[in-house]
Amino acid sequence: MKIGSLKINHPLCLAPMQDVTDQAFRLICKKLGADIVYTEFTSSEAIIRNVPRAIRKIKITDAERPIGIQIVGNNIPALTEAVRISDKFKPDIIDINCGCWTKRHALRGEGAGLLKDIPLLERIIKALVKATKTPITVKTRLGWDKNDIVILDLAQMVEQSGAKALTVHCRTRTQKYKGKADWSWLTKIKKKISIPLIGNGDVVSVEDVQAMFSTGCDGVMIGRAAVSNPWIFQQARHFMKTAENMPPPGLPEKIKLCIEHLKLSVKYRGETEGVIIFRKFYSGYLRGFSGVAKLRGELMLFKQTAPIIKKLEELI
Ligand SMILES: Cc1cc2nc3c(=O)[nH]c(=O)nc-3n(C[C@H](O)[C@H](O)[C@H](O)COP(=O)(O)O)c2cc1C
Structure with missing residues (x-):
C-alpha cells in the first residue's frame, strides 16, 4: 500500500480514538506492531486558536512514525490554516474526520455531518490537497443512515479530489456503534477506486484481520480491540505469516x-x-x-x- 512516500504492505493501523490514542498509547501500539497510528481528532478551530489541549493532541514524535494527524471541521479557511499548523509537526498523513457521529460534531455539519453535504466535502478535500504536500486522507462511514448509503460515489469523489487514501468504518452514522460493521462494502468500494482502502469496524481477533484483508482492502484499522489487547497487532502479523496463533501474553x-x-x-x-x-x-x-x-x-x-x-x- 502506498500513501505519498509511505509504502507498507498490508498495514495494520491503530484507529484514531478520542481520549485513548494519545502519545503514550500510540507508542505502546507501535512497539507491539502497529504500522500506522493516528492522533485522536482535533478541531481545526481549536488548532487555529492555539488552544493548548489541541496543540498537545497534534504534537507527534519521530518514534511514532508513520503517523497521521486527524482533524475535524467544515470551515475551509479554518481547516486550511489547521493543516498549515499541523504541517509544522511533519506528519506522514493528515486525515479528515468524516465519521464522528456525535451530535456535537455531526449535527454541526462536521465529522459524519459532512456525509450530508458531499459537495462541501469535495471542496474541503480539494482545498486541503492544494494547501499541503502532506498526503490528505479521509476517514468516513458508509453514509448517514441505511437509506442514504453514499460510500461508492463518495469513494470516487475522494480519489478524484486528490486524497491519497480512504478509511471506511463500515457502519452508518445513525448506527453509531450498534449492529455489525458490514465489511461486504469494502469489496464494492475497492472496485471503484485505486487509492488505498483501509477497512475498519469490529476487528477483534487475528482471524478478523485476515478476513477483512480478504475483502480486498489494502489496510486494516483496529480501534476498540487494541484498547483491551494492544498485542493484537503483533498477534495478527504472526497469524498472517504463519497461520498459527501466538501464545497470549501471560x-x-x-x-x-x-x-x-x-x-x-x-x-x-x-x-x-x-x-x-x-x-x-x-x-x-x-x-x-x-x-x-x-x-x-x-x-x-x-x-x-x-x-x-x-x-x-x-x-x-
Ligand atoms: C472512544 C472512541 C473514540 C473515538 N474517537 C475517534 C476519533 O477521534 N476519530 C475517528 O475518526 N474515529 C474515532 N472513533 C472511531 C474509531 O476510530 C473506529 O472507527 C471505531 O471504533 C470502529 O472501529 P473498531 O470496531 O475497531 O473499534 C472513536 C471510537 C471510540 C470507541
Missing part, C-alpha cells in the same frame, strides 16, 4: 506493559492527569485474572503512580 508480561504504559501516560500528561486518563486501560491489561474487579476498584482510587505500580508489582 500475567507478568501484561503487568510489565501496563506499568510501562502508565509511566508514559504520566510522562506526557503529568502525574494527576496521566494517572486518571489511564484508568480506562486497567480492565484490558488485567482481563482474565482472578480478583480483577476488586483490584481495578482499588487502582481507580489512586491519583499517584507509586502506589499503583506497587500494587501491580505485587501481582506478579
Whole structure:
C-alpha cells in the first residue's frame, strides 16, 4: 500500500480514538506492531486558536512514525490554516474526520455531518490537497443512515479530489456503534477506486484481520480491540505469516506493559492527569485474572503512580 512516500504492505493501523490514542498509547501500539497510528481528532478551530489541549493532541514524535494527524471541521479557511499548523509537526498523513457521529460534531455539519453535504466535502478535500504536500486522507462511514448509503460515489469523489487514501468504518452514522460493521462494502468500494482502502469496524481477533484483508482492502484499522489487547497487532502479523496463533501474553508480561504504559501516560500528561486518563486501560491489561474487579476498584482510587505500580508489582 502506498500513501505519498509511505509504502507498507498490508498495514495494520491503530484507529484514531478520542481520549485513548494519545502519545503514550500510540507508542505502546507501535512497539507491539502497529504500522500506522493516528492522533485522536482535533478541531481545526481549536488548532487555529492555539488552544493548548489541541496543540498537545497534534504534537507527534519521530518514534511514532508513520503517523497521521486527524482533524475535524467544515470551515475551509479554518481547516486550511489547521493543516498549515499541523504541517509544522511533519506528519506522514493528515486525515479528515468524516465519521464522528456525535451530535456535537455531526449535527454541526462536521465529522459524519459532512456525509450530508458531499459537495462541501469535495471542496474541503480539494482545498486541503492544494494547501499541503502532506498526503490528505479521509476517514468516513458508509453514509448517514441505511437509506442514504453514499460510500461508492463518495469513494470516487475522494480519489478524484486528490486524497491519497480512504478509511471506511463500515457502519452508518445513525448506527453509531450498534449492529455489525458490514465489511461486504469494502469489496464494492475497492472496485471503484485505486487509492488505498483501509477497512475498519469490529476487528477483534487475528482471524478478523485476515478476513477483512480478504475483502480486498489494502489496510486494516483496529480501534476498540487494541484498547483491551494492544498485542493484537503483533498477534495478527504472526497469524498472517504463519497461520498459527501466538501464545497470549501471560500475567507478568501484561503487568510489565501496563506499568510501562502508565509511566508514559504520566510522562506526557503529568502525574494527576496521566494517572486518571489511564484508568480506562486497567480492565484490558488485567482481563482474565482472578480478583480483577476488586483490584481495578482499588487502582481507580489512586491519583499517584507509586502506589499503583506497587500494587501491580505485587501481582506478579
Ligand atoms: C472512544 C472512541 C473514540 C473515538 N474517537 C475517534 C476519533 O477521534 N476519530 C475517528 O475518526 N474515529 C474515532 N472513533 C472511531 C474509531 O476510530 C473506529 O472507527 C471505531 O471504533 C470502529 O472501529 P473498531 O470496531 O475497531 O473499534 C472513536 C471510537 C471510540 C470507541
